[in-house]
Amino acid sequence: MGGPIPGFRDYTELVGQFGGEDLDRPLAGDTMLYTSGTTGRPKGVLRGRVADTRPPSRAGLAGMQMIRTYLPDGDDGVHLVACPLYHAGPVSYAEGAALLGADLVLMDGWDAEEFLRLVASHRVTSTFLVPIQFVRLLRLPPEVRARYDVGSLGLVIHGSAPVAPDVKRAMIEWLGPVLYEFYGGTEGGGCTISSAEWLARPGSVGRPFPHLELSILDDEGRSVATGVEGEVWFRQPGEFTYKDDPDKTAAAVRNGLMTLGDIGYVDDEGYLFLCxxxxxxxxxxxxxxxxxxxxxxxxxxxxxxxxxxxxxPDDEWGEMVVAVVEPVEGVELDPEALRAFAAGRLARYQVPRRIDLVGSLPRTETGKLARRAVRNPYWSGRERRI
Structure with missing residues (x-):
């Protein structure tokens, strides 16, 4: 870091007080990561208790498994951390790469050209990205992209948000068939798909991991036919609960299955498409x-x-925030004044980029807002609604 930092102890001083011998009984331990639902209140995800096993941790093992799947020779090269480590995906793959012998390079904030510079200068072999970073990379002028040799990349894992097919296709054309997508959550579940598989089935998020069973169910919990939309459920080893939230747990776990709340269908080869x-x-x-x-x-x-x-839908960000508002009868509401009002009370990314005025908003017989009826027209004519 270039010198001491106030409030921090020197690393060598800290570890120097301990001996170098192995621990008698090292424990892997575990983490309780937090995810958020529609209320935005963080929910702790408690997975089934890990036995008193030796390291590595469950997160590290998951990262190792994914990397080994798509880099059969392992990854003892360089892994570039380009996303915040407080997210489950980046931290799992960073730990997994380190366990396989890779060096880690951490970006101090995202910059598209800096990403390319780091890949070229460190001969990076693997990384984890999200779709908006693809968009930023593709927006670089051709002469800037051509300036950096990214041929060392053998694995670009991506997930966390849907990716536009044109964006993913352009990334594969640029980097080669090194993109591997996953779908899952902190709670579990999961599918994965290689570049070659995706090019044959654009828009798919793949087939479930070998230890998982995928089911598409209707509102009554019955299996639907191939090609028919339903809620996506997984059967997986172990269980999870949302800490101190039995109602939320009951909604996501049923008869040994769990769901992340997404709607999709499978084709005749078992590939999942989210809708x-x-x-x-x-x-x-x-x-x-x-x-x-x-x-x-x-x-x-x-x-x-x-x-x-x-x-x-937003071609760059995936989705943009739209506020559909019903003014008080007889009032001429100023959308820009409402945006300014919101800007004083919300984070910048929460401020609606678009405000649409309507005469009345649809509600159910019980008075609940019919949100899907409001949302669906914006996605009309699109194959996906996420």
């Missing part, structure tokens, strides 16, 4: 945005009778 999401969360640039938080902030605006915040 929609039951949860209200908006995913923009790989970041979860929670409509309830935004709606609560907008509710205090004078002249606003009702509002519904939804995600609409």
């Amino acid at each position: 929609d999401r039951r949860a209200d969360v908006i995913v923009s640039g790989g970041v979860n945005i929670y409509p309830a938080q935004i709606e609560a902030a907008l509710a205090g605006f004078p002249g606003l009778a009702d509002c519904c915040v939804v995600g609409a």
